[in-house]
Amino acid sequence: MDVKINSSSEIVVYGNIKNVNDYQEIKRIVTEMLREGSGQLNIKMPDSFSITSSIIGYFLKLVYQDGIKLSIMVSDERLFCLMNDLRLTEAFNVQKVTLQDM
Numbered sequence: 001m002d003v004k005i006n007s008s009s010e011i012v013v014y015g016n017i018k019n020v021n022d023y024q025e026i027k028r029i030v031t032e033m034l035r036e037g038s039g040q041l042n043i044k045m046p047d048s049f050s051i052t053s054s055i056i057g058y059f060l061k062l063v064y065q066d067g068i069k070l071s072i073m074v075s076d077e078r079l080f081c082l083m084n085d086l087r088l089t090e091a092f093n094v095q096k097v098t099l100q101d102m
Contacts, residue, residue: 010042023054
């Protein structure tokens, strides 16, 4: 997994999110970005077909405790279905898009 910062409020997560090291890297980058004062976070996931429970918990904290407006764009149908099954599409404003739209 690799994370690229596109702007002060947008990151792109390349590769599959699968372990605690991935969680720690995403959390570190997002925490640094939010220290700059952004109240919004856009995350693009062009490759991942999964997401760890620790990242889900961290994102829930951002949305419900910290009041961050979160938007996640995914291209993999499996990840979108997982988020939908867990009823996270509304909380995380998850959108299913094509790779070209990322």
